[in-house]
Amino acid sequence: xxxxxxxxxxxxxxxxxxxxxxxxxxxxxxxxxxxxxxxxxxxxxxxxxxxxxxxxxxxxxxxxxxxxxxxxxxxxxxxxxxxxxxxxxxxxxxxxxxxxxxxxxxxxxxxxxxxxxxxxxxxxxxxxxxxxxxxxxxxxxxxxxxxxxxxxxxxxxxxxxxxxxxxxxxxxxxxxxxxxxxxxxxxxxxxxxxxxxxxxxxxxxxxxxxxxxxxxxxxxxxxxxxxxxxxxxxxxxxxxxxxxxxxxxxxxxxxxxxxxxxxxxxxxxxxxxxxxxxxxxxxxxxxxxxxxxxxxxxxxxxxxxxxxxxxxxxxxxxxxxxxxxxxxxxxxxxxxxxxxxxxxxxxxxxxxxxxxxxxxxxxxxxxxxxxxxxxxxxxxxxxxxxxxxxxxxxxxxxxxxxxxxxxxxxxxxxxxxxxxxxxxxxxxxxxxxxxxxxxxxxxxxxxxxxxxxxxxxxxxxxxxxxxxxxxxxxxxxxxxxxxxxxxxxxxxxxxxxxxxx
Amino acid sequence: xxxxxxxxxxxxxxxxxxxxxxxxxxxxxxxxxxxxxxxxxxxxxxxxxxxxxxxxxxxxxxxxxxxxxxxxxxxxxxxxxxxxxxxxxxxxxxxxxxxxxxxxxxxxxxxxxxxxxxxxxxxxxxxxxxxxxxxxxxxxxxxxxxxxxxxxxxxxxxxxxxxxxxxxxxxxxxxxxxxxxxxxxxxxxxxxxxxxxxxxxxxxxxxxxxxxxxxxxxxxxxxxxxxxxxxxxxxxxxxxxxxxxxxxxxxxxxxxxxxxxxxxxxxxxxxxxxxxxxxxxxxxxxxxxxxxxxxxxxxxxxxxxxxxxxxxxxxxxxxxxxxxxxxxxxxxxxxxxxxxxxxxxxxxxxxxxxxx
Numbered sequence: 001x002x003x004x005x006x007x008x009x010x011x012x013x014x015x016x017x018x019x020x021x022x023x024x025x026x027x028x029x030x031x032x033x034x035x036x037x038x039x040x041x042x043x044x045x046x047x048x049x050x051x052x053x054x055x056x057x058x059x060x061x062x063x064x065x066x067x068x069x070x071x072x073x074x075x076x077x078x079x080x081x082x083x084x085x086x087x088x089x090x091x092x093x094x095x096x097x098x099x100x101x102x103x104x105x106x107x108x109x110x111x112x113x114x115x116x117x118x119x120x121x122x123x124x125x126x127x128x129x130x131x132x133x134x135x136x137x138x139x140x141x142x143x144x145x146x147x148x149x150x151x152x153x154x155x156x157x158x159x160x161x162x163x164x165x166x167x168x169x170x171x172x173x174x175x176x177x178x179x180x181x182x183x184x185x186x187x188x189x190x191x192x193x194x195x196x197x198x199x200x201x202x203x204x205x206x207x208x209x210x211x212x213x214x215x216x217x218x219x220x221x222x223x224x225x226x227x228x229x230x231x232x233x234x235x236x237x238x239x240x241x242x243x244x245x246x247x248x249x250x251x252x253x254x255x256x257x258x259x260x261x262x263x264x265x266x267x268x269x270x271x272x273x274x275x276x277x278x279x280x281x282x283x284x285x286x287x288x289x290x291x292x293x294x295x296x297x298x299x300x301x302x303x304x305x306x307x308x309x310x311x312x313x314x315x316x317x318x319x320x321x322x323x324x325x326x327x328x329x330x331x332x333x334x335x336x337x338x339x340x341x342x343x344x345x346x347x348x349x350x351x352x353x354x355x356x357x358x359x360x361x362x363x364x365x366x367x368x369x370x371x372x373x374x375x376x377x378x379x380x381x382x383x384x385x386x387x388x389x390x391x392x393x394x395x396x397x398x399x400x401x402x403x404x405x406x407x408x409x410x411x412x413x414x415x416x417x418x419x420x421x422x423x424x425x426x427x428x429x430x431x432x433x434x435x436x437x438x439x440x441x442x443x444x445x446x447x448x449x450x451x452x453x454x455x456x457x458x459x460x461x462x463x464x465x466x467x468x469x470x471x472x473x474x475x476x477x478x479x480x481x482x483x484x485x486x487x488x489x490x491x492x493x494x495x496x497x498x499x500x501x
Numbered sequence: 502x503x504x505x506x507x508x509x510x511x512x513x514x515x516x517x518x519x520x521x522x523x524x525x526x527x528x529x530x531x532x533x534x535x536x537x538x539x540x541x542x543x544x545x546x547x548x549x550x551x552x553x554x555x556x557x558x559x560x561x562x563x564x565x566x567x568x569x570x571x572x573x574x575x576x577x578x579x580x581x582x583x584x585x586x587x588x589x590x591x592x593x594x595x596x597x598x599x600x601x602x603x604x605x606x607x608x609x610x611x612x613x614x615x616x617x618x619x620x621x622x623x624x625x626x627x628x629x630x631x632x633x634x635x636x637x638x639x640x641x642x643x644x645x646x647x648x649x650x651x652x653x654x655x656x657x658x659x660x661x662x663x664x665x666x667x668x669x670x671x672x673x674x675x676x677x678x679x680x681x682x683x684x685x686x687x688x689x690x691x692x693x694x695x696x697x698x699x700x701x702x703x704x705x706x707x708x709x710x711x712x713x714x715x716x717x718x719x720x721x722x723x724x725x726x727x728x729x730x731x732x733x734x735x736x737x738x739x740x741x742x743x744x745x746x747x748x749x750x751x752x753x754x755x756x757x758x759x760x761x762x763x764x765x766x767x768x769x770x771x772x773x774x775x776x777x778x779x780x781x782x783x784x785x786x787x788x789x790x791x792x793x794x795x796x797x798x799x800x801x802x803x804x805x806x807x808x809x810x811x812x813x814x815x816x817x818x819x820x821x822x823x824x825x826x827x828x829x830x831x832x833x834x835x836x837x838x839x840x841x842x843x844x845x846x847x848x849x850x851x852x853x854x855x856x857x
Contacts, residue, residue: 045572
């Protein structure tokens with residue numbers, strides 16, 4: 001039963017970890033169990049260190065793990081002084097077995113020590129049967145305080161916070177605390193957990209003790225009462241945590257799902273952080289997908305020198321053939337972003353996305369313009385992504401949009417750097433304020449580069465209306481996409497990686 | 502030379518019997534060589550058990566070998582030994598990832614087998630290779646013997662059948678050139694296997710490692726599966742995180758992240774590694790380094806740099822950190838000209854801050 005409680009606590013904890021986006025596999029769960037078996041629950045820090053070696057597998061996950069662990073195994077000491085209490089309870093234990101060898105109490109106490117957390121129900125029933133007999137022994141007992149009789153009382157007096165936490169989560173499990181969905185259920189669940197932990201017995205015992213004639217027993221009654229109240233608070237906290245761990249997460253999932261689809265210009269400022277997280281997550285997914293450097297084998301073209309070299313050991317007999325293979329370069333991306341008011345928000349998230357992918361796309365150069373264009377690559381290399389984006393928007397977003405001028409600037413700046421491996425991504429609504437479009441510049445870029453992708457945040461219906469030059473520019477783009485949500489962005493970048501790899 | 506090695510091997514072998522788990526003294530003992538060597542070898546097995554018995558003993562063991570480690574690190578080694586799991590160590594460069602494996606080997610008095618990863622590393626360099634030269638030579642030499650073997654065989658089919666009777670002698674262990682991983686598996690008394698900078702190797706190489714990491718065995722198509730000796734190696738993998746390690750590999754390992762140490766631990770490390778540093782200078786230089794780590798630098802100074810700097814300062818007979826002295830020796834701790842330029846202007850305020 002003890003092993004089961006342990007198993008359940010750990011697997012609940014792992015559930016909470018998974019909720020917090022730490023990936024834990026079944027194999028790792030088994031590892032965690034065997035590690036815990038080795039380490040035990042006595043030392044909280046030790047347990048934390050151990051689990052943190054087994055479960056989280058990146059530095060980021062470790063941070064999440066720390067927070068989760070603290071929340072999950074958070075349990076105040078019943079009196080606030082753990083070490084002393086442990087020593088004392090050890091002493092009490094020794095005394096008990098010394099003088100109460102024949103009584104049921106001594107036996108039960110030994111039981112508790114040997115199998116922490118186990119046999120709760122059994123000892124409870126024992127207590128009920130032998131209540132009277134034990135009372136007598138209690139009165140005779142030496143020391144300031146008598147030993148508690150109810151299972152919960154013992155637990156409280158034992159002062160092991162981890163033990164208490166284990167019991168509490170076991171009780172929580174029994175009343176299906178994880179089903180908690182709305183905050184009004186908190187009181188109900190707290191009550192149920194207390195009941196499950198044996199509140200009725202404890203209350204009975206306290207009532208009995210308070211009427212007991214002997215001083216030590218009454219003192220115990222007072223202690224127990226204080227600790228019961230403390231426990232009640234703890235249980236309330238525990239329910240609160242469980243509510244946060246279980247109920248809130250599904251809410252967060254839902255919110256993330258919504259934010260992926262919502263138009264980026266409509267995102268409220270308070271959601272920026274969350275969006276950032278999503279962007280990183282999406283970028284992470286894409287980079288793991290594409291971090292494998294793929295080799296394209298051109299079967300049919302023999303790599304003669306390599307074949308000869310590798311077959312030398314076979315006395316020159318050529319039976320191990322090597323084919324020419326082409327290592328595909330990582331995409332070289334030039335991102336040109338319109339950062340004027342109407343498009344700034346989209347530019348923000350696209351830049352964020354591109355730079356979060358630096359693991360698979362190390363060669364991103366970025367340019368920002370509203371009327372004049374400038375390169376902001378250095379800014380991104382030197383600053384954190386968020387800071388760089390803020391600076392870019394601050395410095396370049398003034399002025400009315402002039403795509404023609406921007407293209408000319410771009411041509412002047414780095415036409416020479418564009419070769420047939422370059423992908424140019426232009427993000428903008430192509431609203432040129434009726435200025436000169438200079439589509440011929442784009443044609444030149446189109447001819448030189450591998451791909452020109454134009455991302456337009458406007459809905460397709462609005463293209464080519466008013467001052468939009470989408471038709472002219474679209475002619476010289478390999479791909480024209482409507483792009484106004486994270487989902488679109490993910491698709492575009494995913495395609496980019498797939499095609500260039 | 503050859504004979505000597507043989508004798509040595511025999512001696513070690515016998516001693517292991519003499520100093521088995523029970524460690525009873527054998528009357529044979531006086532017949533065998535130098536007592537010092539005997540002790541070193543005879544004790545090693547029991548030693549590992551006692552050292553790895555708990556986190557505290559491990560920590561002491563490391564400290565004895567001048568490796569100051571945090572509880573996390575000691576716990577990692579403890580679990581690695583007790584659960585027989587490899588440890589994947591990550592962290593910024595220069596925090597002692599490789600050193601941990603080296604010290605562990607030294608502490609357990611086990612041989613260290615090291616595999617340095619790089620792009621293009623493959624199984625023929627990491628696990629095994631056939632001794633092609635030897636195979637070729639033997640075929641040449643044995644050409645004459647072929648007639649005897651084929652004597653009496655009539656026709657092609659019979660000759661081939663006769664040849665088949667001899668089996669694949671050329672693909673037997675005799676012709677196998679063990680590379681680090683196979684070598685580590687074959688170590689009788691176990692060893693410490695260090696797979697350094699796994700992130701530098703190709704993605705495919707990680708998959709090659711999976712078998713050895715989870716089951717301590719390798720499969721060689723021509724021979725079969727080779728399992729680890731009685732005592733499987735203690736495996737450390739290090740990564741500088743230049744790329745994400747695959748989930749499959751991570752799943753099989755304990756994951757240890759070594760961050761930059763706090764002031765206290767770093768002072769202890771300096772004390773252990775460079776004992777000649779005056780205590781006041783030691784405090785100042787460690788605090789200075791910690792101040793530097795708060796700045797936005799291209800490459801933050803790591804422990805190895807702190808140690809180098811401490812050695813430099815000792816060499817220059819410094820008693821305390823003077824601004825001019827710091828400016829002159831900045832190139833020991835900072836490895837980018839840009840960083841040096843940035844810090845140069847702040848040296849005065851930083852030294853003033855830590856002088857208190």
